[in-house]
Amino acid sequence: MPMTAVFAGSFCPFTKGHEDIVHKALPLFDRIIIAIGHNYNKKDLFPVEKRMEWIQAAYKNEPKIEVVTYQGLTVELCRKVGARYLIRGVRNAADYAAEEEMRLANRLLAPEIETIFLPASPEWAAVSSSLVRELWSLGEDYRTFVPEGVELGVFKQE
Helix, strand or coil, X not given: CCCEEEEXXXXXXXCHHHHHHHHHHHHHCCEEEEEEECCCXXXXXXXXXXXXXXXXXXXXXXXXXXXXXXXXXXXXXHHHHCCCEEEEEECCHHHHHHHHHHHHHHHHHXXXXXXXXXXXXXXXXXXXXXXXXXXXXXXXXXXXXXXXXXXXXXXXXX
16 A cells, blocks of 8 residues: 655645655655645635646656645545645744644544654745745745746736
8 A cells, every 4th residue: 555645735826845845755655645725714816726737737747746626624635545644844833833733633533644744944944825925916026935837927906
């Protein structure tokens, strides 16, 4: 049975920080499913189809990576795809605290699924999708913080 992990997030947009975590996880697993979820607490600026396209393009030559979208609990997705591991990136102590809370809740919901925390590399620890969206909305150059091919387009103020 292949070791399968899910790396879930809204990825709005996918950043070099996300890419860093995937790069660290690749040698650990036979299959990694990058799962684009809908977070009801966030307003997505970019269509899920576009986010999926960006991530698929970034990993077009990596057979271990699969990209999916989902709604609902991440642990339910893990069960559905046969993943026993959930990958979470951690940038700082605040991230760790929030992720640890989620890990404990997931452990109660699905004790068979183990959460693996991977620390961000120092050069990407300050990068977040929120930072990229802010730079983009201000018309600033965000491209240092996203993988090649992630083009957010022109910001249109409504």
